[in-house]
Amino acid sequence: MVATGTPQARVGASRPGIRAAKPRGRRVGSGRVGYLFVAGYTILLLLFGVAPVAYALWLSVTNSSGQLVGLGNFTRVFADYRFGPVFAHIGLYLVLWLISLMVLVVTLALMLHGRLKRTSAVVRFLCYLPGAFAGASSVLIWLILLDPVASPIGPVLRAVGWSSAAQVVAPENLPVIFMIIAFWTGAGSWIVIMYGALNGIPHEVIEAARIDGAGALQIALRIQLPMLRKWIAYMLILAFAGGAQLFVEPQLVGTASFGQVPDDWSPNQLSYQYAFVAADFNGAAAIAVVLLVLSLGCAAAAVFKAGLFERGHS
Amino acid sequence: MITPSTRTGPRRARALVAVMTAASLITACADADPNRDGAQRAAAGPFSPAPQDPSSEITVWVDATRTAAVEAYREAHPEVKIKAVTYSGGANGSTELRTKVELFNRTGEGWPDVVWPNVQDLAWATTGATPFAAPLDTLVDRSVLDGYVKGALDQCTVGGKVYCLRNDLAQNVLWYNKKLMDQFGYQVPTTWEQWQQLGLRVGREHPGYLVGEVGSPTTPHIYFWGSQCPASVLTGDKTVTVDLRDPTCTRMAQLLDPLLSAGALGTRNKWDTGFIKEQAAKILMMPGPAWYGQALFNAGYHTPQGEIAAAAPLKFAADAETWTGAVGGGMWFISSHSRNLKAAVDFATWVTTDPGYTATAATYPAYGPAATGWLAAQQASGYYANDIGPVLQQAAPRIWTKWAVSTLYSQEAIYAATMVPALSSGKSVSSQMDVWQQAIVNKATALGYKVN
Numbered sequence: 059m060v061a062t063g064t065p066q067a068r069v070g071a072s073r074p075g076i077r078a079a080k081p082r083g084r085r086v087g088s089g090r091v092g093y094l095f096v097a098g099y100t101i102l103l104l105l106f107g108v109a110p111v112a113y114a115l116w117l118s119v120t121n122s123s124g125q126l127v128g129l130g131n132f133t134r135v136f137a138d139y140r141f142g143p144v145f146a147h148i149g150l151y152l153v154l155w156l157i158s159l160m161v162l163v164v165t166l167a168l169m170l171h172g173r174l175k176r177t178s179a180v181v182r183f184l185c186y187l188p189g190a191f192a193g194a195s196s197v198l199i200w201l202i203l204l205d206p207v208a209s210p211i212g213p214v215l216r217a218v219g220w221s222s223a224a225q226v227v228a229p230e231n232l233p234v235i236f237m238i239i240a241f242w243t244g245a246g247s248w249i250v251i252m253y254g255a256l257n258g259i260p261h262e263v264i265e266a267a268r269i270d271g272a273g274a275l276q277i278a279l280r281i282q283l284p285m286l287r288k289w290i291a292y293m294l295i296l297a298f299a300g301g302a303q304l305f306v307e308p309q310l311v312g313t314a315s316f317g318q319v320p321d322d323w324s325p326n327q328l329s330y331q332y333a334f335v336a337a338d339f340n341g342a343a344a345i346a347v348v349l350l351v352l353s354l355g356c357a358a359a360a361v362f363k364a365g366l367f368e369r370g371h372s
Numbered sequence: 373m374i375t376p377s378t379r380t381g382p383r384r385a386r387a388l389v390a391v392m393t394a395a396s397l398i399t400a401c402a403d404a405d406p407n408r409d410g411a412q413r414a415a416a417g418p419f420s421p422a423p424q425d426p427s428s429e430i431t432v433w434v435d436a437t438r439t440a441a442v443e444a445y446r447e448a449h450p451e452v453k454i455k456a457v458t459y460s461g462g463a464n465g466s467t468e469l470r471t472k473v474e475l476f477n478r479t480g481e482g483w484p485d486v487v488w489p490n491v492q493d494l495a496w497a498t499t500g501a502t503p504f505a506a507p508l509d510t511l512v513d514r515s516v517l518d519g520y521v522k523g524a525l526d527q528c529t530v531g532g533k534v535y536c537l538r539n540d541l542a543q544n545v546l547w548y549n550k551k552l553m554d555q556f557g558y559q560v561p562t563t564w565e566q567w568q569q570l571g572l573r574v575g576r577e578h579p580g581y582l583v584g585e586v587g588s589p590t591t592p593h594i595y596f597w598g599s600q601c602p603a604s605v606l607t608g609d610k611t612v613t614v615d616l617r618d619p620t621c622t623r624m625a626q627l628l629d630p631l632l633s634a635g636a637l638g639t640r641n642k643w644d645t646g647f648i649k650e651q652a653a654k655i656l657m658m659p660g661p662a663w664y665g666q667a668l669f670n671a672g673y674h675t676p677q678g679e680i681a682a683a684a685p686l687k688f689a690a691d692a693e694t695w696t697g698a699v700g701g702g703m704w705f706i707s708s709h710s711r712n713l714k715a716a717v718d719f720a721t722w723v724t725t726d727p728g729y730t731a732t733a734a735t736y737p738a739y740g741p742a743a744t745g746w747l748a749a750q751q752a753s754g755y756y757a758n759d760i761g762p763v764l765q766q767a768a769p770r771i772w773t774k775w776a777v778s779t780l781y782s783q784e785a786i787y788a789a790t791m792v793p794a795l796s797s798g799k800s801v802s803s804q805m806d807v808w809q810q811a812i813v814n815k816a817t818a819l820g821y822k823v824n
Contacts, residue, residue: 121404123402130402130404134405222646222796223644225797228797316588316643316788317589317789318793319789320785321785335780335781336406336780336820338406340404
């Protein structure tokens with residue numbers, strides 16, 4: 059599905075005559091089947107996606123007695139001394155994570171596709187492997203890797219000047235550490251997806267470029283990258299939404315470092331603190347809505363910038 | 373796809389959203405503050421138990437360690453219907469109990485009869501108009517309540533009512549390695565000042581050996597609690613005094629700093645793999661709670677038998693009396709919703725007072741008469757280099773009771789997140805006291821406490 063999506067859309071769009079010529083009745087019929095196919099997803103989306111969002115929106119403008127408070131909860135969480143730091147933390151983490159994801163995933167996928175063709179099946183599998191672990195267990199592996207005494211890369215950590223786990227998880231290192239964990243657990247599946255997208259680029263386009271004298275680098279920069287644009291945008295949207303909700307990594311590293319990572323490092327953790335330590339679900343909902351607005355805003359920017367939903371040209 | 377008719381859709385929606393937002397802002401007259409009832413909430417009214425059914429089953433929520441208590445009780449009382457549910461027990465500051473109880477309050481059913489809570493749970497379970505924890509003054513015999521070590525039930529007492537039964541105490545004493553002390557020819561100190569002087573000597577004469585560590589979250593409970601520092605003094609349900617500039621706090625910071633510079637105080641967490649591997653064998657002295665003997669030195673560090681000994685908690689030379697801190701010490705709640713209070717009370721009383729069971733427990737019993745049997749069992753293990761009994765018994769009623777652990781926030785978590793990274797990067801304790809103060813004040817204020 060991944061491999062064929064792009065070319066089909068393009069082929070269909072470049073030959074509008076074929077579409078128009080299709081019998082009208084058949085289109086209606088296939089539409090009905092289409093509804094059936096999306097029904098399952100839509101129902102689940104309404105139940106577990108839209109309804110909770112609506113509930114969070116409602117909670118964020120009311121107080122615990124159910125009275126409307128307007129933006130009171132928002133001004134309250136904005137004034138919280140932790141609000142600035144959590145978004146600074148997550149902002150730095152997201153910048154590092156999205157850049158590394160974009161640059162490294164695309165580079166690795168291009169290399170696998172072009173240069174390492176013979177070994178690429180094995181390498182692809184190896185890249186994907188860490189992602190096959192459940193999220194929490196892959197974080198646990200890193201807890202061992204980050205302890206200079208227990209880690210197989212202990213000598214490297216010591217060479218950098220870190221002799222104890224406490225020094226490794228110092229506050230200034232945390233965004234980079236979480237970025238590395240996230241990259242290790244999440245990038246593999248994106249490499250596989252990008253590889254599939256690269257397969258979707260028609261061979262004749264590459265062939266034509268090659269005949270015109272383009273080298274591997276030129277093909278990558280001028281043909282493959284522009285054609286991957288929508289996939290990269292798609293990856294960025296999902297990675298941003300996922301990254302902004304960072305929770306497991308700081309929570310587990312915090313527990314493992316005996317509380318050295320504060321329990322309110324990321325916005326999601328702060329929201330959790332509001333809900334389950336202060337029993338303030340309205341404040342928690344306000345933070346959730348802020349995250350939602352940010353994610354939607356960035357998603358919209360990526361969608362329009364990359365023309366994700368434009369079908370006419372890519 | 374894009375036709376004029378569909379274009380007006382988003383516009384209308386936008387207008388609708390704008391109108392709704394404006395409307396909600398206009399109608400927004402209510403207060404968003406979750407603590408709008410103010411710091412002074414209604415005091416607990418008279419306790420009115422749920423309808424009782426003496427034959428009903430009781431449900432006990434315990435952490436993994438305490439399942440043994442339920443098993444032991446079941447064996448001793450085969451006639452009682454008792455169900456054990458293992459939960460987090462509030463480990464690592466988990467708020468599971470509070471979350472679940474709030475859900476049960478909404479549904480009006482599902483509360484456990486007896487709970488092993490964490491210390492933060494005291495803050496919400498014993499306060500408000502109808503506290504979750506049942507007041508035990510009338511449910512437990514006065515003679516039994518009087519048997520708990522002096523001061524042990526203070527932490528359970530709110531507004532003159534006792535809301536929990538203490539399971540164990542974790543009074544701090546001075547643990548030391550007798551073999552090493554003898555070998556180096558050192559005298560066991562009795563005051564903090566002597567301890568510091570000896571620590572500086574250790575730094576010079578036996579570098580690498582430690583007289584304590586400040587890299588664990590529990591550090592404030594050992595050093596600053598023992599120094600009677602007002603880092604957390606509750607003056608009401610939701611009012612707290614935090615003053616790290618008090619001389620009782622700064623004297624401890626100034627005591628610790630030279631030792632840090634001399635390398636005689638560890639800055640790694642005592643449970644850290646690296647600490648256990650590289651420094652655990654070099655512990656000369658370590659102020660800490662009653663459970664260090666077995667749980668830390670024996671089980672954690674595998675320090676050989678016959679080396680570890682306990683001495684009386686350290687005091688400041690200027691102080692008239694010895695006061696010490698505590699690291700832990702569990703308790704039991706009985707739910708005010710229980711339909712079988714008699715059985716619930718019997719369980720909680722039995723596990724905290726029964727001589728046979730408490731002697732086998734892992735930690736120092738809070739019930740005075742039970743301590744004798746426990747200490748005898750400890751001594752019979754042959755692990756210690758001296759008789760730890762008199763030391764632990766003497767320290768038990770000397771826990772400074774003004775230091776409140778029963779706040780919604782955990783001092784340990786604050787110390788771990790603010791002080792530990794600073795100390796492990798080489799900063800001094802004194803230089804961080806203001807940062808620490810601010811961190812406590814911030815956390816307390818965020819959770820609705822009035823700080824003065």
